[in-house]
Amino acid sequence: MKIAIIIARVILGAIFLVFGINQFVQILDSIIHFPLLDRRADNYLMTLSRAEYFFPCLKILEMLCGLSLLTNRFTALFLIALFPITLNMFLFDVFLGHQLLPLGITVVGLNVFLLIAYHKYYKMLFAFHPKV
Template sequence: MKITVIILRTLLGLVFLVFGLQFFFHFLPMPQPVLPAKAAAFSGGLFGSGYFFQYMKVIEIICGIFLLINRCTAFFLLVLFPITVNIFLYHTILAPAGMPMGVVLLLIHLFLGFAYGKYYKPIFTTNPTV
């Protein structure tokens, strides 16, 4: 189990680090696929905001680095989870051609969330005291 966690944590960290950096530096040749109308409208709105994608990619880069160096891993998995869910939903609902990637990312993230579950238990305290 420990080896699996290390491999999947490293893989997830690499995915977010590489694709976060790709947004800014364009070092991987990636053809732009033709997006369905709803996917193009969604992406256009996010790009049109002028800040959202840049902000999200910086978060992905930071979280990817911390996953790779295995520091504050449970926290950065939690920070990345909404991004992973959005990737999954985007590729499942709006651009189904990328659905396998979204499913794999979500499964890896859920597995790691389960593996680091003991660090999340205090969050679910029903009667917290100060």
């Protein structure tokens, strides 16, 4: 089980680190041919990009989370920080960007698997009456 956790952590960390870096240095555009999105998906992404701070902040957070997962530092914290991002990626793929659905399923699956693996760190978050 420990080996599966390490593999999942490294894969998820590498995905977020590489895609985060790609926002600032387009390294993947020459390697991977990304599919064209339909009009609704393109409109959604264009609307988000109008807020000029959104994607740079998101990608910096993704790089920090990826680096954390790769180095195994503050892993439980950054897994929680990544969950809304991975859930949004998955829902975007389900409703708008169907061509990217395998990546969305992989990322949300890895994140959920790791959240379950690190569940002992989250017990106090869900305590009805936390002890002080």
